[in-house]
Amino acid sequence: MQMQMQGPIQGSFASLEDDAILVAVEIKAKAIVAAGWEGEECLTVGRPGRWRAVHWWSSLIKEIYVSERTFSIIKPDAVKKGDAGAILAEIVKAGFKIVSIKKISISKAQAEGFYHVHSARPFFGELTEFMSSGPIVPMVLEKVNAIADLRKLMGATDPAKAEEGTIRKQFAASIGENAIHGSDAEDTAAFEIGYFFAGLELK
Numbered sequence: 001m002q003m004q005m006q007g008p009i010q011g012s013f014a015s016l017e018d019d020a021i022l023v024a025v026e027i028k029a030k031a032i033v034a035a036g037w038e039g040e041e042c043l044t045v046g047r048p049g050r051w052r053a054v055h056w057w058s059s060l061i062k063e064i065y066v067s068e069r070t071f072s073i074i075k076p077d078a079v080k081k082g083d084a085g086a087i088l089a090e091i092v093k094a095g096f097k098i099v100s101i102k103k104i105s106i107s108k109a110q111a112e113g114f115y116h117v118h119s120a121r122p123f124f125g126e127l128t129e130f131m132s133s134g135p136i137v138p139m140v141l142e143k144v145n146a147i148a149d150l151r152k153l154m155g156a157t158d159p160a161k162a163e164e165g166t167i168r169k170q171f172a173a174s175i176g177e178n179a180i181h182g183s184d185a186e187d188t189a190a191f192e193i194g195y196f197f198a199g200l201e202l203k
């Protein structure tokens with residue numbers, strides 16, 4: 001589908017299949033022009049269940065990014081130490097929207113279900129014991145490129161190898177007790193979100 005923009009911003013959309021999004025983009029573009037916007041800008045337009053950010057250069061739309069959701073847990077070590085608030089602040093500062101969040105405790109069996117992909121690894125017992133050892137803060141996060149960006153913000157699994165400024169570098173003590181979890185791919189994010197949150201909690 002192609003659509004020519006009317007009004008002060010002139011540009012064309014290609015490969016957008018949803019009329020509702022096009023209308024929302026047009027309305028927002030006009031509002032931005034009316035407000036005297038100049039230069040590069042990022043807009044977010046939405047429809048139920050899906051969000052898109054649209055980047056504008058000058059008067060032409062160049063790229064369309066689909067915003068995505070990822071799943072994260074502030075692990076028991078960080079909650080116990082009182083670092084949950086500081087970690088959340090890092091996450092929000094990095095541009096993530098918190099879609100849903102709660103503080104819960106899980107059983108060893110529930111931790112085993114969550115980390116089932118690691119069931120054959122030698123550290124599986126230690127990992128699931130740890131994850132069920134105290135309250136955790138699971139959450140669903142949203143932004144453009146959320147999955148990769150959260151992994152980057154978390155830092156390497158082993159905090160000794162994590163880059164300066166990352167969450168694990170700042171808050172984790174060891175490879176086993178490493179403060180935060182983040183989904184590593186789209187399919188694992190979908191599984192992990194559904195493991196901890198019901199549809200009603202994800203509006």
Ligand code: ATP
Binds near residue numbers: 181
């Ligand atoms: P997470 O899945 O928790 O976000 P990750 O993706 O960085 O961490 P994985 O390889 O998925 O790392 O391992 C899952 C978790 O298992 C790690 O976060 C860590 O707590 C634990 N783990 C991984 N490797 C080891 C190890 N060699 N010894 C002890 N624990 C480990």
Ligand code: MG
Binds near residue numbers: 182184
């Ligand atoms: Mg992992």
